[in-house]
Every structure is written in C-alpha cells, then in structure tokens.
Amino acid sequence: MLKNIERSNLRDVIAERLKGYIVNEDLRPGDRLPTETELATMFGVSRLSLREATKSLSFLGIVEAKPGRGLTVGSVDMDRVTEYLGFHPAMHSVTPEVLIQTRLVIELGVLPHVAERMAEDAEIHQRLEAINDQLRRTRTLQRWVELDIAFHRELILASGLSPLMAFSDLLAVFFRRFRESVKKAEWPEGIEAHQEIIDALGDGHADQAQRLLRAHIESHWLRLDLVTGADSNRANTTQSGATQSGATQSSATQSSATQSSATQSSATQSKQPSSPNSET
Amino acid sequence: MLKNIERSNLRDVIAERLKGYIVNEDLRPGDRLPTETELATMFGVSRLSLREATKSLSFLGIVEAKPGRGLTVGSVDMDRVTEYLGFHPAMHSVTPEVLIQTRLVIELGVLPHVAERMAEDAEIHQRLEAINDQLRRTRTLQRWVELDIAFHRELILASGLSPLMAFSDLLAVFFRRFRESVKKAEWPEGIEAHQEIIDALGDGHADQAQRLLRAHIESHWLRLDLVTGADSNRANTTQSGATQSGATQSSATQSSATQSSATQSSATQSKQPSSPNSET
DNA sequence: CTTCGTTAGTTTGTCTGATAAACATACCAG
DNA sequence: CTGGTATGTTTATCAGACAAACTAACGAAG
Numbered sequence: 001m002l003k004n005i006e007r008s009n010l011r012d013v014i015a016e017r018l019k020g021y022i023v024n025e026d027l028r029p030g031d032r033l034p035t036e037t038e039l040a041t042m043f044g045v046s047r048l049s050l051r052e053a054t055k056s057l058s059f060l061g062i063v064e065a066k067p068g069r070g071l072t073v074g075s076v077d078m079d080r081v082t083e084y085l086g087f088h089p090a091m092h093s094v095t096p097e098v099l100i101q102t103r104l105v106i107e108l109g110v111l112p113h114v115a116e117r118m119a120e121d122a123e124i125h126q127r128l129e130a131i132n133d134q135l136r137r138t139r140t141l142q143r144w145v146e147l148d149i150a151f152h153r154e155l156i157l158a159s160g161l162s163p164l165m166a167f168s169d170l171l172a173v174f175f176r177r178f179r180e181s182v183k184k185a186e187w188p189e190g191i192e193a194h195q196e197i198i199d200a201l202g203d204g205h206a207d208q209a210q211r212l213l214r215a216h217i218e219s220h221w222l223r224l225d226l227v228t229g230a231d232s233n234r235a236n237t238t239q240s241g242a243t244q245s246g247a248t249q250s251s252a253t254q255s256s257a258t259q260s261s262a263t264q265s266s267a268t269q270s271k272q273p274s275s276p277n278s279e280t
Numbered sequence: 281m282l283k284n285i286e287r288s289n290l291r292d293v294i295a296e297r298l299k300g301y302i303v304n305e306d307l308r309p310g311d312r313l314p315t316e317t318e319l320a321t322m323f324g325v326s327r328l329s330l331r332e333a334t335k336s337l338s339f340l341g342i343v344e345a346k347p348g349r350g351l352t353v354g355s356v357d358m359d360r361v362t363e364y365l366g367f368h369p370a371m372h373s374v375t376p377e378v379l380i381q382t383r384l385v386i387e388l389g390v391l392p393h394v395a396e397r398m399a400e401d402a403e404i405h406q407r408l409e410a411i412n413d414q415l416r417r418t419r420t421l422q423r424w425v426e427l428d429i430a431f432h433r434e435l436i437l438a439s440g441l442s443p444l445m446a447f448s449d450l451l452a453v454f455f456r457r458f459r460e461s462v463k464k465a466e467w468p469e470g471i472e473a474h475q476e477i478i479d480a481l482g483d484g485h486a487d488q489a490q491r492l493l494r495a496h497i498e499s500h501w502l503r504l505d506l507v508t509g510a511d512s513n514r515a516n517t518t519q520s521g522a523t524q525s526g527a528t529q530s531s532a533t534q535s536s537a538t539q540s541s542a543t544q545s546s547a548t549q550s551k552q553p554s555s556p557n558s559e560t
Numbered sequence: 561c562t563t564c565g566t567t568a569g570t571t572t573g574t575c576t577g578a579t580a581a582a583c584a585t586a587c588c589a590g
Numbered sequence: 591c592t593g594g595t596a597t598g599t600t601t602a603t604c605a606g607a608c609a610a611a612c613t614a615a616c617g618a619a620g
Binding site: 028074098109 | 291292295299303308309328331332335336337338339340342355356358361362364365366367368369370371372374378379381382384385386388389390393440441442443444447450453
C-alpha cells in the first residue's frame with residue numbers, strides 16, 4: 001500500500017525521473033519524448049500526475065508540449081527564470097557572501113582564457129569596449145544594470161567556456177538586486193574599473209586583470225552592507241583577519257523560518273569580502 | 281490575424297496573474313494565499329488548470345502547497361534552478377576540451393576556499409581521507425568511478441560554495457564516460473594524486489594543491505585523445521608537455537570537430553587560471 | 561485553570577474518465 | 591506530381607470524487 005514515504009511530492013519525483021530519462025537517453029533539444037500516456041505507464045503513475053511534472057518542466061522551457069505533436073526536449077528559458085525569480089522578495093538558501101565568492105571563482109578563473117583568446121580574436125576587445133562605451137552614455141538605471149550584466153556576460157562568453165555561461169546567467173538573476181542599489185555617483189567608478197580590466201587583458205596581463213576584477217566585484221559586497229543596513233562601520237575595518245565568510249549552511253533549503261533570514265543576514269555577515277585568496 | 285505568437289497557454293496566463301496577485305497584495309514569504317478553489321473561481325478557470333499554474337510556480341519555489349494548510353508564498357531556492365541548469369542552451373554542443381577547462385576553472389578556484397575551511401573544520405580532512413581510503417580498497421570499476429566523482433564532489437562541497445555543487449554534479453555526468461576508460465593500472469596514480477592534494481590542502485598550501493589538481497585533471501585530457509581516437513599522433517607530437525590547453529572556440533562546434541581545436545590549442549597558455557592566490 | 565489527547569473540518573494530492581482543440585499524416589482528386 | 595481534405599494522434603482543459611495530511615477546536619484529566 002504505502003510505496004514511497006520518501007518524498008511526498010510525487011510530482012517532483014516524476015520530474016526527477018523525467019530529467020534522468022532525458023539525460024540517460026542523451027536527448028537533445030528538439031528530440032521527441034514518449035507521449036504522456038506512455039510516460040505515465042512507464043513511471044507507473046496516472047497521466048495527470050505525470051502531466052503536472054511535465055507542466056512544471058515546460059514552465060521553464062525544459063520540455064515543450066504541443067497538441068498532436070507530443071512532448072519535445074527544450075532548453076531552459078533563463079528569461080523566464082529572471083522574470084519569476086527577479087520579482088520574488090526573498091531568496092535564501094544562499095547567502096550573499098557565497099554568491100559573491102562563487103562569482104569570483106568563475107570570473108577570475110575565466111580571465112586567463114579571455115586574455116589568451118583576445119590575442120587571437122580582436123573582436124573580443126571591440127565588443128568589450130563597445131559595451132563600456134554604451135555604459136558611458138547611459139542615463140537610466142535599468143539600462144545601466146543591463147549593460148553591466150552584459151559586460152560580465154561578455155567576459156565569460158569571450159573565454160569560450162560556454163558551460164560557465166549557464167552559471168553566469170543564473171548568478172546574474174541573483175545579482176540584479178545588488179546592482180539596482182548602485183547609486184548613480186558610483187557609475188563612473190565601475191566604468192573605469194571595466195576599462196582597466198579591458199586594458200590589462202589586452203596587454204595580456206591576466207593576473208593584473210584578476211586583481212582589478214576582484215576589487216570591482218568586491219565593491220558589490222561593500223554596497224551590500226549598506227543595503228542590508230548592517231553595521232557598515234565594521235566593514236570599514238578591512239582585512240582584520242576574520243575569514244569565515246564564504247560558506248555557512250549550504251543546502252539548508254527548508255522554508256521553516258523564512259523571514260528570519262533577513263535579520264539573520266545582517267547579524268552574521270560582517271566579515272570581509274576577501275576570501276581565502278589573499279594576495280599581496 | 282496572428283498578432284503574436286499564440287499564447288494559448290492558459291497555464292502561463294494564470295501563472296502570470298498569480299504573480300501579479302502576489303505583487304499587488306505585496307505578499308511576502310510565509311504569507312498565505314487563497315485556496316485553490318477560491319483562486320480557480322477568482323480567475324474563472326477550473327481548479328485543475330489553476331493547479332498546473334501553482335505547480336509550475338512551486339517548481340521554482342515561489343509558492344508552496346501543503347495539504348490542510350493551503351498555499352503559501354515560498355522562498356526561492358537557487359538549488360532548484362541549478363539542478364536543471366544542464367538544459368541551458370550553453371550546455372549543448374560542448375567539446376570535451378571546453379568541459380575540462382571549465383572543470384579546471386571551478387575546481388582550482390575552489391581550492392583556496394577548501395584550504396581555508398579545512399583549517400577550521402577538521403571533518404573536511406577526514407571526509408576526504410575516508411573517500412581516498414575507500415578508493416584504495418576498491419576493486420570494481422563501477423565503484424572506482426563513483427568514489428572518484430565523490431572525491432571531487434567533496435572538494436566542491438567543502439568549499440562551501442554550494443551553487444557550484446550543482447555544476448559539479450552536472451559535469452560528473454559528462455565525465456563519467458571518460459573515467460570509465462581509466463585502466464586499472466592507473467588507479468594508484470590517481471589515488472596518490474588525491475593524497476597529495478589532501479596533504480597540500482591540510483598544510484594550507486592552496487597554490488600547491490592547485491598545481492597538483494591541475495595535473496590530475498589534465499590526465500583526463502590525455503585519456504581523451506585515446507577516446508576520441510582520431511589522429512592522436514598529431515596530438516601527441518604537438519603537445520607532449522600536455523600542461524597546455526587553452527580555451528578553444530566558444531560554441532557552434534560539435535564534438536565531432538574535435539581535432540581542429542586540439543591543434544589550435546597551441547602551447548600558448550603559460551598562465552594559470554585562478555591564480556589569484558599566488559602568495560609567493 | 562492548565563494541559564494533553566481526540567475528533568472534526570479544511571485543503572491539497574491523486575485518481576478516473578471524458579471532451580475539445582491543435583497538430584501530423586495519409587489519402588484522394590485534379 | 592501537387593494540393594487540399596479527412597482522419598488519427600496527442601495535448602489542453604474540464605468535472606467530480608476520494609484519500610491523505612495538516613489545523614484547529616473541543617473535551618477530559620490532572
């Protein structure tokens with residue numbers, strides 16, 4: 001009678017199995033899946049339960065369904081993710097420190113590749129310059145945020161490590177709110193930082209570009225203290241030594257105490273942006 | 281006439297309206313929504329159609345549903361999205377070289393964080409040692425692959441950068457086939473490399489651990505030449521040192537055209553991705 | 561009066577079955 | 591051979607029902 005007490009969410013289990021099916025069969029976007037009834041019998045559930053799973057997946061574009069044609073594999077629609085995740089008031093389960101550190105790992109790690117490819121492809125330099133030029137002529141916050149995201153996105157793209165693009169897009173969603181707190185007076189500062197990074201990359205000085213980009217990204221962290229309204233005075237005492245930033249609870253994804261995360265963040269996070277990678 | 285692409289998706293329309301409802305009512309995580317039947321009558325659709333919309337939203341964690349309790353606004357869970365990041369457009373048509381370079385960026389970039397946390401949490405060292413010990417006693421290929429993946433997964437986990445965890449799992453799927461080509465005679469080599477990495481991390485020498493891990497991962501690269509077959513003679517002659525690799529073309533190339541990128545990746549890379557922590 | 565166990569009510573979870581719409585394919589006519 | 595039509599397939603949506611799980615109120619015991 002009782003089969004699976006493991007997870008009450010039958011729908012999620014089905015979605016997981018469906019994902020596994022696509023991976024195992026090595027299906028690529030456009031490939032057709034079995035029909036709903038076939039999948040339902042295959043998984044041993046009713047068609048409605050399976051349908052709810054496919055609908056969840058189709059919401060993000062992972063699978064597409066058309067009447068008469070059936071189910072096909074698609075790609076995740078990051079715009080949709082941005083649309084629905086961006087408006088949401090609170091996203092916990094990942095602290096801002098972890099977010100920044102993650103971004104540092106990706107973007108800093110990418111720079112040597114960018115420098116190398118820049119030496120071979122002059123267009124990369126042009127594209128980065130073009131974005132920064134547009135940034136200079138920008139007046140609205142909305143446009144500024146879009147262009148700033150585009151700049152960092154172009155950085156990843158230029159590295160040729162396309163899998164990291166997926167992550168960059170996702171992080172962009174979560175970083176958007178940080179960027180939206182940037183005051184107009186700080187714009188020139190960011191543009192100048194971008195320019196220095198471009199120049200360093202153009203000269204092949206990947207290590208210098210890394211230092212510059214680290215400082216640029218970590219400026220988000222300083223802004224964060226202002227946003228959360230925490231004690232920013234302690235943030236001024238830079239490099240005191242406390243270093244347990246970075247990661248706390250990793251996968252605590254329960255939703256029991258939700259609104260406590262807001263207050264919790266301001267209380268616990270008063271450490272430095274700089275992480276283990278302490279140069280100089 | 282067709283004004284737009286037919287938005288016959290009733291489900292998306294309902295999801296949109298539900299999102300608007302949350303925004304208008306200024307609901308925050310934990311707040312309760314009307315019941316499914318109420319929302320259904322409110323929107324003028326059947327309960328099942330509305331249910332599909334709520335399920336789509338609950339897939340992202342925007343709303344949560346519990347029997348007897350009703351619908352509540354949930355907290356967005358990043359892990360929920362990263363789990364399905366493998367369906368990102370950028371993840372398609374990725375060459376094995378790019379995959380290895382991507383992995384290098386992530387795993388090398390993570391090591392400084394691991395070293396730091398290892399100094400505070402002795403359990404990390406124990407867990408890594410435990411996996412390696414199990415690796416030594418392994419006899420079957422299946423088990424060896426699982427443990428090898430577990431080791432690298434533990435490295436990411438130990439860094440505390442949980443967003444990267446999903447990515448590691450993702451890459452593990454792709455790398456599984458490479459690892460399965462590992463000959464039994466090469467096992468001790470890999471185990472020894474793991475041990476050296478653990479020791480270096482334990483001593484706080486993140487930079488040394490990075491060099492070791494780079495060599496360890498790039499051994500996959502060598503195996504790759506055997507796997508892809510092709511003209512491995514050219515690959516052998518061009519880069520005997522094998523510590524080079526370099527970013528290749530970004531996308532648009534299928535895995536079939538591997539050889540061109542192999543030759544292109546000349547010995548230009550003498551820099552280290554993720555060298556921010558060169559304290560020497 | 562407080563506290564704990566029980567019971568009734570509410571709400572989602574899942575199922576069965578059916579009809580309509582949209583698409584794909586095969587068939588037939590010119 | 592071509593083009594339109596007829597038919598079949600598959601998803602989209604609906605209706606109603608029962609089970610499971612959680613909430614809350616109520617009553618009994620200390």
